[in-house]
Amino acid sequence: MIHPLLNKFIHKLIFSLAICSILFWGCGAEHEGDTTLTVDYKTLPHNLIITGHPIKSIDLHFSGSKSIITAFLAMDLTYVPDLTAVTAGVVSIKVKKEDIPLPEGLLLKEIKPARFALHVENKIEKKLPLKVSIAGKPAPGFIVEKISVEPSFVILSGPESLLLNMDRALTLSVDIETFSETFKKKIPLSLPWEVEIVSPVKIFLAEISIKENSVTKKFTHLPLKGKNTKFLYSFSPDVLEIEVEGPENILKNMSAGSGIDIFIDLAGLEPGEHLKRASIILPFRARLLKVKPEFFNVKIRVP
Template sequence: MPEGVTANWPLKLLALALAIGIWAWVSGEARMVRQFDVPLDVVVNADHVLGTPPPSTILVRLSGPETMMRRLGPAMSMALDLTGADIGRQEILLVPDDLVGAPSGALVELIEPGRLTVVLEPRAEAELPIEPTFLGQPPEGFAFYGATVRPDRVTVEGPDVLVSVMASVPTSPIRLDRHESSFEVIARVLPDQSTVHSLNPRPVQVSVEIDAAPIERSFGGIPVRIRGGNNLYRLQNSRANVTVSGPPSVIDLLDRDQIVLYVQPSDGVPTTGSVALPIEVEWLLDEEQGANRLSVKKLQPREATLLLKGETQI
């Protein structure tokens, strides 16, 4: 027998005995069954999105040696690769190979659900205005006069069939019933479709205008002016009466000289004959004085007749 085989034979015999003992201990160890809710990760093409939200987790039942099963942690996930799938409805069978992070000695006994139905849609992207959402009304004696949002727009992505018909994106609800003065609040942007997501999901700041309940004040015989028109026109009815609504503190600041009534001819106004144009209203107050809290309750007349200079209305 070669000398290398017989050298240190007591140590080699001991190593063999230890190996056999470890194998016997592992193979004879009790097996354990455990269930896990593992996250589902779905990957699609850059120009596709999921038309319906899939389940966020998948139930997986695993069995294996007890020591191995006790060490299993949250690192597992179900990975579903749909980068090669076409637009439309897809039936997907989940198999053990989709489970990522499980040790090689674990046996997958159950995947629930074992089959998924997903719908792939063309992806669309749009920049939309943010519309604050309000709950309730201010306490008695006070009123809501508007709000501004900063930033006031957000870019969203989702199925084209949904994004293409969206006019705005709402915020998380903002309560008004606890406020007797203006306030600022941080709100989240919440697209109202589960498959539409913000590309820059950061909070926004909403400035809410609350003031005393409005009162009204009427002003008569306010001149109506012409803006633009290259001095080609004149007005037949050049004065109007206006009733203004707003908080008492702002109404008290307002006088007739701070009310501007005007009509603005456009390119479509005829150069002969006459045309009735809506009378527009502007305040010679700034926002700090509360101009944004004023509104027109009544305007009489609501239109002014525009005539080309040198002509009279028949």
């Protein structure tokens, strides 16, 4: 029979050996992992630019101890391909293992993609005038009189194929829906992602001048009336035609008896025939351009 103290010692020994075995094999066992590295194209020569849609990342599959994998995944790493020798055109890039910053003890098993293509162009600068884009329409009866922007030009940098075909740079759209007065707004440019602003500023000040729409309108067969007499009277002709200029919102609501008052002042006229002009009263800001006829034959008679 085993002495109780010896039995207790043996159990402790077996437990300790088991723990050590677990720790030893657990730390040394091979694990697998995956991660994604962002691609940084910073080695591209300054006179070149990448166009199209270059890949933004690569995927790695690797193996190693759990502790090394954990440490690797905690690192903030990027993949920087060597582009120092590339020229304009379509360039095939092979992802080299030596360009990937792997820690010692980590085995790289797979890279996706293992190779990728880049579209590389010559980079140029170009000075262009600016144009403000607008969306919507002003309030009824109002129009856009003028659009200006400060500064009025911009110097852009980008792919040769894009900039050579550009004759102006556009802003993002300025919404003018229902506006009835002039306003200013700070606005950026609408540019392809490959194009950037070199100078003079990144944000531009657009001014949209809005004014009332001035129109002309003819009114025909407007009846004449007399004022300031106790006698009977008649006119020949007894209607007239006028042409008026003014704000659209005012003229569209004008008509005989509503905004237009036409009469001949008969004060002091004795019975007989007279040649008189008509008095025409228009709404504020409406202007008389023409009247036809200018003179009217007025007959005054005793009741």
